[in-house]
Amino acid sequence: MFDEIGGPDVLHLVEEAVVEPAPDEVRVRIEAFAVNPLDQMIRAGQSPRPVQLPHARLGVEGTGVIDAVGSGVTGLAVGDPVLLAAIPDFETRGAYAEYTTVLASRVVPRPAGLDVPEAAALWVAYFTAYGALVEKAGMRPGDHVLITAASGGVGRAAIQIANQIGAVPIAVTRSSAKVQSLLDAGAAAVIATDREDVAEATRRLTGGAGADLILDAVMGPGLADLSLAAKLGGQLIAVGWLDPRPASFPANPSLTIRRFMGFADMVDPVIVRRVAAFLAAGVRSGVLRPTVDRVFTLDDIVEAHHYLEKGTPTGKIVVTV
Incomplete structure (x- = not known):
């Protein structure tokens, strides 16, 4: 979380109770997430989107395993590996965490053939x-x-x-x-x-x-x-x-x-299905393969943001949880 706008050092870890998924939601045990330039801009107050402080969170993409399902959810089960396809309210339940809950429509199957850091680097x-x-x-x-x-x-x-x-x-x-x-x-x-x-x-x-x-x-x-x-x-x-x-x-x-x-398009289920199918086919054929520049752990999230600010990554920065 971060309680004020600023540099990487405003980020800090907190302990919270694990939230149960609401109807039509799933809970995802996050295995890894990517650090994006948008995260840096939001943390530094450079994004046009306002963020409510204190206790703001970050993280718009990640990968993990479904840990619990809410009532009304069909087609998904505990243990399914998924990608987080959209977290519109990332400031309250972003991917920089061990667990998050999202609408079941906001996850897509994780393409087979990718390791966890590669999967975290794929979607956005x-x-x-x-x-x-x-x-x-x-x-x-x-x-x-x-x-x-x-x-x-x-x-x-x-x-x-x-x-x-x-x-x-x-x-x-x-x-x-x-x-x-x-x-x-x-x-x-x-x-x-x-x-x-x-x-x-x-x-x-x-x-x-x-x-x-x-x-x-x-x-x-x-x-x-x-x-x-x-x-x-x-x-x-x-x-x-x-x-x-x-x-x-x-x-x-x-x-x-x-x-x-x-x-904006990531909340459109028709476009999401089309993109997910295209990416899965590309991964299967070997044409699409994310490049991971460096992997950090959640304890090193501040260092990961310092590394992002250097502006030298060749590929995605990934944090494993």
Whole structure:
């Protein structure tokens, strides 16, 4: 929990009684959860969503085993391994815990073939990448997809999902040191901004046309230059705001800019079933595999948030419970 806005040190562990699930709810014994940039923003008071203090909680995704079921729940049983698909009221029953209760409709089966840390790293990143690229932008085979912040969880998920669809993922990273790891992750090409211009490099890699789609998790003043990497009539889908400064006006007048907020779609059961089926198929085929950068324990949650704030993870940060 945290009782005040601030740095990682405001987080602290508390003991509470285990809550019984209400009708139509399940209780999940959490085995691991992922630490997301949204958690950092909420804890630091940088999120537009207000948080009630004191005794606020964090955690929008995790994996575990159903520990108890409320009345009226069908199709789920004690012992079923699941992913937490949506925790709209995470500030009161977030995933940073040993147990949490959620509506039975807000869990999905855990795909076989993933270990616990990988499962904890799957849902939010892959839901966001799939929702933005496929549901929102209609990505098709052969599309050139430019992916910013490609070393992060959403970026690596987007690379894999583009490959599963048959599109061409072009990764963007700030550091030349990360080029090989992104090629190994499945990127068709990597643009390192410490040595080349994004727009020029994209046009070289696309035969002068530009990218069909840009998946941007950064925003900020660099948006104007980034927009020049898109083809005429292309799309930019914004999925994050890693740069908190105001975004610049796009320099490409034909560009369509879309905003995708995955947490809004995570409460839509039709979309959730569609995404869960897609991800399960990708895991079975071996195309989709989350990258876990580092694993902490619940006792080390403050250290995990300090590590997140360094801004260097290559994949997801996971905490085991």
